[in-house]
Each structure stands twice: as C-alpha cells, then as structure tokens.
Amino acid sequence: MEITFLGHASLLITTGGKRLLVDPFISANEKASGIIEIKDLKPDYILVTHAHQDHILDVEEIARSSKAIVVSNYEIATYYENKGINVHPMNHGGNWKFDFGHLKYVNAIHTSSFPDGSYGGQPGGFILSSEEKHVYIAGDTALTMDMKLIPLGFSLDLAVLPIGDNFTMGVDDAITASDFVDCSKVLGYHYDTFGYIEIDHKEALQKFKEANKELILLEIGKSLTV
Numbered sequence: 001m002e003i004t005f006l007g008h009a010s011l012l013i014t015t016g017g018k019r020l021l022v023d024p025f026i027s028a029n030e031k032a033s034g035i036i037e038i039k040d041l042k043p044d045y046i047l048v049t050h051a052h053q054d055h056i057l058d059v060e061e062i063a064r065s066s067k068a069i070v071v072s073n074y075e076i077a078t079y080y081e082n083k084g085i086n087v088h089p090m091n092h093g094g095n096w097k098f099d100f101g102h103l104k105y106v107n108a109i110h111t112s113s114f115p116d117g118s119y120g121g122q123p124g125g126f127i128l129s130s131e132e133k134h135v136y137i138a139g140d141t142a143l144t145m146d147m148k149l150i151p152l153g154f155s156l157d158l159a160v161l162p163i164g165d166n167f168t169m170g171v172d173d174a175i176t177a178s179d180f181v182d183c184s185k186v187l188g189y190h191y192d193t194f195g196y197i198e199i200d201h202k203e204a205l206q207k208f209k210e211a212n213k214e215l216i217l218l219e220i221g222k223s224l225t226v
Contacts, residue, residue: 001133001226005218006041007032008193009055009140009162015130016100018044022126022137023055024062029193035221038062045088045098048072049139050112051079051120054193060085071103075121079114092124101130106150108141110168133157133226136181140190143173147180156183158226162190163204163215164197171204175211184213187224 001015007029011022021043026032038058046059046068056076060083063070069086070077077089090096090105104127112120125139127150136150136159150156159181162168168190169177178186186208191199201217208215216224 001131001135002223003135003158003160003187003226004223005187005189005220006036007220009049009190011137011160011189012041012043013128013135015128015133018098018100020045020047020100020128021062021068022047023049023139024058025054025056026058027061028057031193032220039065042066043068045100046070047103047126047137048076049108049125049137050110050123051076051114052112052140053115055140056114073105073112073121073124075119076112079118079120090124092122101128103128106136107144107146108139109144110140110142127154127156129154135226136160136183138162138177140168143169143177143180145180147177150180151182156181158185158187159183160187160189163188164191164193164199166196168197171199171207175208175213178211178213185216186213187216187218 004012009023013020063085070080071088074089077087081087095104108123108125110123112123126137128135134154161174163174
C-alpha cells in the first residue's frame with residue numbers, strides 16, 4: 001500500500017490495484033501549486049470525511065473526469081448522486097467490502113456543512129483494510145474516547161491524524177490519540193496550509209520521539225509504503 005501526501009488533508013492511496021483519493025483540496029491550495037495536477041490523479045474512488053470546502057473542493061471535477069465512485073456519509077453521497085456522480089453511501093459503524101479491500105466508517109468529532117451552508121451529515125473517518133494492512137484515516141476530529149474502540153477490532157499499521165490544532169486535534173492530543181488507537185506510527189496531516197494551523201515541525205517531531213512514537217511529515221507529492 002502506497003500513500004502519497006497531496007497537501008492539507010488530501011491523500012492518494014494505491015492499494016489492491018485501485019487508486020483511492022481522500023478529501024481532495026488541491027486546486028486552491030497554494031502549497032500544492034505546481035506539484036500536484038488534479039488531471040493526473042485518476043482515482044477509482046474518492047473518500048470524503050466531511051463536507052467542508054477544504055475537503056471537497058475538487059471532488060466534483062475529479063469524479064466527473066475519472067468516473068470515480070464517491071464514498072462518504074449518506075448526506076454527502078446523496079448530494080453528489082443528485083449531480084449524476086457515482087456514489088457509495090455509508091454511515092457510522094458501517095463496514096463494506098470493496099474490490100480493493102474493506103472500509104469502515106468511524107466517528108469523528110467536528111462539524112460538517114457544504115460551502116453554501118447546507119447540511120453535510122455527521123463527520124467521520126475511515127479504517128482502510130487492504131493487502132493485510134490496516135490504516136486509520138481520522139479526518140478532521142477532536143480527540144475522542146471512541147478511538148479506543150478501534151484496536152478492539154483492528155491492529156493498525158498506520159494512523160493518519162490531524163495535527164494542526166485550532167480546528168482539530170493538535171500535536172499533544174494526537175499523541176494521546178495514538179495511544180487510544182494503539183498505533184505508534186503516525187502520518188500527520190491537516191497542518192501548515194494556512195495561518196491557523198501552522199506548526200513547529202521540529203517541536204512536533206521531538207514530542208512524538210519523547211513519547212516513543214514516530215511522526216511522519218511528508219512533503220507534498222512524497223509517499224510512504226505501509
């Protein structure tokens with residue numbers, strides 16, 4: 001399984017012979033400009049954690065050009081289905097076997113509305129199980145006790161956690177979250193895109209190291225293998 005960081009909270013995951021795009025906010029992200037071209041992504045699936053603009057901005061354009069299936073909560077899936085896009089609706093606690101593996105939609109504590117203010121359902125995250133690996137994609141979330149449920153059913157190989165603070169967990173809560181999900185290898189995301197969520201990289205890496213955990217901060221366009 002290969003995971004490429006596309007900036008902010010956007011990921012491209014190649015697994016099971018398929019390409020999964022997570023929360024595409026690329027075309028308006030100045031930090032991704034000149035590095036990521038949305039026409040080159042060509043996903044088979046687009047996973048959407050919630051309806052905020054910094055997670056859905058490029059969903060419609062990419063879904064139309066690639067014929068990708070949008071996977072999200074019922075409200076978001078219905079929103080895109082009404083636009084003629086292929087979708088797979090899910091909801092909290094649900095698990096589904098896809099042709100690349102399994103997805104479980106899990107709880108997140110955040111808000112969720114479309115840019116026009118319309119209701120975007122309840123936010124969530126995904127547990128991706130594929131190629132005998134399990135990856136937790138937290139989405140935008142606060143630290144929550146529900147995270148303690150995850151290791152009861154999954155032995156995680158990687159946790160993808162927001163670390164930018166202000167709108168989501170910060171570094172300290174992400175360290176606690178890694179305890180809750182029983183995974184010491186963390187890919188940080190949702191940081192540095194704009195002023196509210198800029199972090200001190202050196203300090204963040206040191207805090208994880210002192211907690212005997214590994215924090216991975218990928219440059220935009222770079223990948224890791226799980």
